[in-house]
Amino acid sequence: MKFVWRILDLIAGGIFIYAGVLKVLDPVRFGLDIDNYKTLPWLISVRLAFYLPWLEIFCGVALVFRFLYRGGLSILAALILVFIGATVAARMRGLDITCGCFGHASQHWSFPQHLALDLSIFVALAALLLRELKWGAINDSKN
Amino acid sequence: MLALACLPAIGEGIYFRDKVSWQSSIPASELVTVDQAKAWGEGAIWVDARPDDEFARDHVPGAFSVNEDRWNELLPQFLPNWSPDKKVVVYCGAESCNAAREVAKRLRDEAQLQNVFVLDGGWEGWAKKSR
Numbered sequence: 628m629k630f631v632w633r634i635l636d637l638i639a640g641g642i643f644i645y646a647g648v649l650k651v652l653d654p655v656r657f658g659l660d661i662d663n664y665k666t667l668p669w670l671i672s673v674r675l676a677f678y679l680p681w682l683e684i685f686c687g688v689a690l691v692f693r694f695l696y697r698g699g700l701s702i703l704a705a706l707i708l709v710f711i712g713a714t715v716a717a718r719m720r721g722l723d724i725t726c727g728c729f730g731h732a733s734q735h736w737s738f739p740q741h742l743a744l745d746l747s748i749f750v751a752l753a754a755l756l757l758r759e760l761k762w763g764a765i766n767d768s769k770n
Numbered sequence: 771m772l773a774l775a776c777l778p779a780i781g782e783g784i785y786f787r788d789k790v791s792w793q794s795s796i797p798a799s800e801l802v803t804v805d806q807a808k809a810w811g812e813g814a815i816w817v818d819a820r821p822d823d824e825f826a827r828d829h830v831p832g833a834f835s836v837n838e839d840r841w842n843e844l845l846p847q848f849l850p851n852w853s854p855d856k857k858v859v860v861y862c863g864a865e866s867c868n869a870a871r872e873v874a875k876r877l878r879d880e881a882q883l884q885n886v887f888v889l890d891g892g893w894e895g896w897a898k899k900s901r
Contacts, residue, residue, distance in 0.1 A: 654782065655790055662795050669795045677783045682775040689771065698771050703890065 632758060639751050640690030643703060647683035654680070664717050682706070690755075697759055703704045704752040714738075794890075796871050802887040805901045807859045811898040815852060819873035820893065824863065830896055836860075845881060852883060861889035862894065876880055 650657040652686055658676035682702065689699025718738055736744075783790075791797045807814055816833035818825045825835040834848045852858065858877060862869035869890045877883045889896065 651782065654786060658790070659795060662868075670793070672795070673790060673792060674783075677786075678779040679776060681778045681782075682772065685771055685775050695771055702771060 632755065634749055636690050636754060637692070639703070639748065639755065640687040642748065643683045643687030644691070646682040647687060650676070650680035651684070664713050665720070666713060666716070679706070697756070700752060700756045700759065704749065704756055707745055707749045707752060711742070711749065714745065715743055795868075796874075798886050800874065800886075800888055801890045802857075802859060802888050806836045806858075806893050807887070807889060808899075810857055810859075813855070814857050814859050817848065817858055817873065817877070819860050819862045819869040828897075829893075830861070833861075836877075838869065838872060838876075841876070848888075851883065854884065856885070857867075858883060859889050860886065861892045864894040865893045 654676045655673075657680065658669075658673040661667065661675055667675070671673040684705075685705070686699035686703045689695045690703070792873045794801065809814075818829045818833045819837050820829075820835075821837055822835065822837060825833075825837070829835070834844075834851060836844045836848050859872075860870045860874040862873075862875070863891045869893060874886045874888050877886045891898070
């Protein structure tokens with residue numbers, strides 16, 4: 628079973644590393660994608676466009692190498708939750724948004740496709756986090 | 771981890787400092803000030819990207835209404851007035867609005883127009899300088 632959890636770590640980490648690298652290569656495009664949500668001023672969107680991809684990469688690496696593991700998992704789970712909320716809110720406001728999560732590869736994804744992927748990732752991260760917290764509690768009680 | 775990600779982000783920001791428009795999502799080369807646009811005189815065509823009701827209330831004299839709500843209807847009415855030697859100045863309500871950027875982009879991409887600019891400060895900027 629431990630092997631399955633490890634595979635899930637690698638898949639989730641790999642997804643965020645891949646998504647982060649795509650955005651690092653074109654921060655201006657990602658800035659415009661954030662701007663399309665019409666929730667933040669450009670001044671903040673453009674700065675986030677430089678920061679968030681690196682955060683994704685570092686957290687993804689944390690999952691792959693199990694270094695600062697809980698922190699990485701928590702940040703990624705929070706990021707994906709915020710992203711799901713922003714996507715749903717944008718949809719409710721009638722905005723036709725490009726999420727930009729995977730660069731141009733995701734440009735033509737439909738809203739249900741975006742949501743299905745985001746929710747799947749969130750469920751995987753939440754499962755990993757719960758398992759980690761449970762194991763941490765067991766180990767603490769043993770010590 | 772949150773702080774660590776700042777380091778490469780700052781480095782990348784420095785690397786891209788000249789390629790990014792930090793103050794506005796519109797590159798400086800696509801922006802035009804009210805004074806510049808006015809100086810073009812007859813060489814400029816004004817496009818109002820605001821909704822119909824705002825255009826009806828007031829607009830730049832001679833401006834054409836081309837908004838995204840009625841794009842398919844308004845664009846064909848506007849196109850016969852365009853010529854390659856003219857500069858198109860698109861504006862929306864204020865500096866913070868996005869409609870002008872979107873309409874300018876569609877005029878370039880879909881209508882294949884050249885020399886399309888977004889008015890810095892939008893309608894508010896124009897009204898301040900003109901009254």
